[in-house]
Amino acid sequence: MSEPAVLISGLEMQYGDKRAVDGLSMQVHRGSITAVLGPNGAGKTTTLETCEGYRRPQAGTVRVLGLDPHRQRAALLPRIGVMLQAGGAWSGVRAMEMLDHIASLHAHPLDTVMLHDRLGLGDCGRTPYRRLSGGQQQRLGLAMALVGRPELVFVDEPTAGMDPQARRTTWELLEEIRGDGVTVVLTTHHMDEAERLADQIHIIDRGRLIASGSPTDLTSGGRSATIRLVVTRPFPDGAPESLRSALGPETEVTQLDDRSMLITGPADGGTLGTVSRWCEKHDVLPESLTLGRATLEDVFLRLTGRELVT
């Protein structure tokens, strides 16, 4: 029906000789929560800052709500909300003062008292910013992003530094604003956050898009299984190939190091048996053999051959 909320094509950004974003293309649908997932240094924040108009694309195009965020910044800014990763408030200011201040710079701000209460900042309105907990600072940051009634909010690592309770509250809040038709674009390096919250996930690694889809698409709808096999001494040469031929062509086998292997693919009652028979035949002793539904973590591992170390 309408154009995408965010449209990035062929974006390249380079700092010195470090290529932060390397030909990235992706879309964000209106009214969705879209997670940009990737390890630290993958180019998430740079991409977001380009969408927010802080940086000019060195190559490629970026359109946000149909506008060029750099050249049409004045038209775009009233329609978006931005939650910065850190800072943006001076230490002595009280939480409510800061929110009122930001509200006063918008033409039609939301009622700050209501917003404040909804975000569970109720009893810290008079607390100086520097004495707010990490989670409270994040929630205040979110309130500042929402106070101008944006159509689209960019949130950078929304739950960094939050305790589990505060994370859940924040997730509920983001779901609630999606329910109100607001598009949410968030960056995260937490798999569980993306899996729980996002309608659409874009996995970024080294400045490139390596996978896109809903959490269910990416994990193959739960029909796929993941087996982690760790053995007591190094695998013989050619082990992944021989294991793959034992399990069938639809299975993917990735050797993680000389004593562990990741097996993903369709699973049935006989799969574990096949793996243990293969071990017996090749004279390796399983130290652990775990079976689970494929998670985003496994998807990332399969795509990059690396753990998502954060």
Next chain:
Amino acid sequence: MTNIDQGHRLIQRPVLERPEIVQTSLLRQSLSIARRNLIHIKRMPEMLLDVTIQPVIFVLLFAYVFGSSIAIETEAGYKAWLLGGIMAQTVAFSAFIVAVGLTADLDKGIVDRMRSLPINSAAVLVGRSMSSLLHSSIGLVVMSLTGLLIGWRIHTNVVDAALGYLLLLGWGFAMIWVGIWVGSAMRSVEAVNGVMFATMFPITFLANTFAPTDNMPTWLRTIAEWNPISSLTQAVRELWGNDQPLHADAALPLQHPVLATLIWIVVITAILAPLAIRTFNKRTAS
């Protein structure tokens, strides 16, 4: 179709019409940011030390330490003569206040936060200028009251008196650009302190602010009398009737101090404003 007519209800229920979102005016934005700077002062009143305790201490120290050995041919003597100089110095130091405030804002990401809002990028600078002028005005009031206590009086008329204060504020305006320039160029508050102390102290002392220039060696006297701060000081003293008769061989700016000061304000602003804005834009674009 745009999102505007989708009837967003952001958090509030039931359904709210989403008003057409427009930008607020530059004036409103600037006032808002100036107010924010004043709240900052309210939370940290020690920020006002530079325009309260410090000038008062300067007035008292200079008035009583130097006052006994420097003879000035005016009614109230050195004390009354001194006050114009101290005020000129304090107003010149407003560059310091602006630079420190701006560097701190840049450093803490507050300028970045402002840039994510639908406001004119000039509002940050205009707002800071407004609060800085108010800050300087507080200093002028405090020093005037201190002056009254130690025998300083304005001996002319209301118009000249007001013109004296206006010239001081005009000078404060020109200094804002110096502050924005230095504040945008320096990476830390410490660097700003270092640069400003190393330049502003010699500039404000190498003048007629605290001692008459008549007895200085010729080369020093020339520098001091052409120093813009001397024009400002001399102008204020003349307008308030605190000046002593000028030597016939005084430098040209001191012969016409009000005009010279106005020219300086225009020249400094004309050169430094574009430079300051360019440096600020460059800093925030990175």
